[in-house]
Amino acid sequence: MSIVSNLTRLPKRPNPSATCHTTVTTLADIKRERWALWGNCSGMNCGHGCKLDIDALIELFGKNHVFINDTIIPRRLVCRKCGHRGGSCHIVPPSKHTGSL
Numbered sequence: 001m002s003i004v005s006n007l008t009r010l011p012k013r014p015n016p017s018a019t020c021h022t023t024v025t026t027l028a029d030i031k032r033e034r035w036a037l038w039g040n041c042s043g044m045n046c047g048h049g050c051k052l053d054i055d056a057l058i059e060l061f062g063k064n065h066v067f068i069n070d071t072i073i074p075r076r077l078v079c080r081k082c083g084h085r086g087g088s089c090h091i092v093p094p095s096k097h098t099g100s101l
């Protein structure tokens with residue numbers, strides 16, 4: 001038995017080039033992939049959160065705005081519940097809970 005014949009018995013691995021990896025880094029990516037961007041208030045004892053209007057954000061910051069490690073959008077959030085300025089953002093994949101289906 002040769003080494004080559006042993007190798008042919010190994011289970012086949014998935015072809016990495018055939019695997020689909022979606023990258024979501026810009027506001028346009030969020031819209032295209034139907035993800036949602038949520039903003040959460042950083043006010044003391046609040047934590048209110050809501051889904052942000054991605055079309056309005058694209059209009060304000062441009063479709064190529066990168067939200068990863070972004071400080072611009074979180075700084076401009078204003079809480080509708082307590083009026084606090086500033087918060088945090090996170091993305092949520094499409095589901096029936098985000099309403100982004």
Ligand SMILES: [Zn+2]
Nearest residue numbers: 041046079082
């Ligand atoms: Zn708040």
